[in-house]
Amino acid sequence: MKGLFKSKPRTPADVVRQTRDLLIYAQRSPDSRESKREEKMAELCKNIRELKCILYGNSESEPVSEACAQLTQEFFREDTLRLLIMCVPKLNLEARKDATQVVANLQRQQVHSKLIASDYLEANIDIMDVLIQGYGDTDMALHYGAMLRECIRHQSVARYVLESQHMKKFFDYIQLPNFDIAADAAATFKELMTRHKSTVADFLSKNYDWFFAEYNSKLLESSNYITRRQAVKLLGDILLDRSNSAVMTRYVSSRDNLRILMNLLRESSKSIQIEAFHVFKLFAANQNKPADIVGILVANRSKLLRLFADFKIDKEDEQFEADKAQVVREIAALEPKELS
Template sequence: MKGLFKSKPRTPADVVRQTRELLIYVDLHAGSRGADPKREEEKMAELSKNIRDLKCILYGNGEQEPVTEACVQLTQEFFRENTLRLLIMCVPKVNLEARKDSTQIVANLQRQQVNSRILASEYLEANKDLLDTLISGYEDTEVALHYGAMLRECIRHQSIARYVLESDHMKKFFDYIQIPNFDIASDASATFKELLTRHKATVAEFLSKNYDWGLILFPFPQFFAEFNSRLLSSSNYITKRQAIKLLGDMLLDRSNSAVMMRYVGSKDNLMILMNLLRDSSKNIQIESFHVFKLFAANKNKPAEVVNILVTNRSKLLRFFAGFKTDKEDEQFEADKEQVYSPEGMHRTDARVRRDANEQSRPSCMGG
């Protein structure tokens, strides 16, 4: 007779539906005046357990691998109604473990396919305001790292990354990267890098359109002018090092060749890089060199760029003569040789050099 009264095992869809009901309750009542503390505590505990069960279905339980059919059922039910929205919006209201589990659930759902469709991408396309919530999460220390991790998973989808790139939020990252909280600043920097490197065609289009983005989308300085002044010129070592590494990654990517040519044609950009070559950090010097070499290798240098290189030639040659990496690096030595050899920096069109020498420009290199 005992078997007659056993509860029926919950299906993945059941777990999602019950989780959704609990999320609705928490969203409406958690922390509200007049709420029954005991009932709220019970609901929170039940919600945390359901969220943990969802994670186990998607990831397995340590002894068993996740079952494909169960993941499909869970995913279908998750996006049948607004469970993803509720889960994201309730992150600030649940405990730390539930936040961690929720972050892993959102991440996993971005990869789940149902009949070759990624339902998460379609849902986010129709609910882009959720991206606004995730990005603004960097302003809340309690949820910043959870929302940041979710955001990076969401921008795996090209259309979602494009939305963020083209949104007014992009300029906020220059502030988020320099938040005093090291963990949050590092997380924002990781997201910023992901946005500017993952989807190459989309990034190339964004950079080309918004090189002078004040003229295109926003009442805002040029993207690279802001990048130079806020990040490359930062007094913070980590910010500066990450920025110069990211700049090199962007400019050395073939898909960004048109933007790279614009960047290396600017004397202002060249002066920034020459100053970075003098940084007290060898790591920053090396990363700066990988960008500086693009200026030197450009066969169509504008006269103002040539003039700066010629004016500072002797100082640059002295600098490069003693410029070495800590470990032997044949490629680095080859690049350095190309920069200051007769085939590199010395070989400048005679007419352009003469025109440049007629102009009086300040020296960028000290000493």
């Protein structure tokens, strides 16, 4: 692209303003003559490409922070972000990708050491609805998904998404038949559930019942291998996070949860087995095991001990061996006292 823009010494703010005008044009219903429209759309794509070049630099030059700040300021001074996001379906593939990268980059731009994107999104939080629903559209999913993941870097935005009705839809998005889209949704879901610790802990304690009911039935007991595997891994990450300790204690006191995890332990997939172990060990290590949990563990004691005896991972892992030894000790020492 070099040399293309050399003759036009426009400021970054100029580029933003011109992009905005073109976006407004593109949004209008296509009643004007087609040829003119094509021309304008081509110009819009060029402008978006230039925005990207300013923000990321190109092969010849690094981005200039002053230019980036100007661009960002102008971008959020008016409603350009919303316009751009709404117009993505009207762009060609290359411009869609450029737009995605522009939106992603803007989330991290600081103006006077302030993330103004965060303030903008807080005031325009409904944009998130558009982005999340993108997972339902095969053509938009990867673009909107990538933008969404960048936006939930802002804690307030993540909180909104977690508490919105959209949260339930993720359980379906994760299992969409298109692998690339399902994987993208899973990455976003994981980001939501792990990035902002206090927000996540707060969300889980308030929404414990429906969330884990869905998590268990739709993800951990899914017929889809990859869903189960990702879900059990993420569950381990969530429960082992110190900020979620209250949630963890609650989770490992449920006999239904234990049953699901024990089924995952019996899977023929080594990877799932290992991830399941990292959750199962929490049930075993719990020092205040409810009687029914103890009951199940005692009833399955010999089977569990046999399983763990041959339970090895390919790579040597001291922590894993130590955990295993402790789980075995716990189970071996169990007495079904309260049941008798």
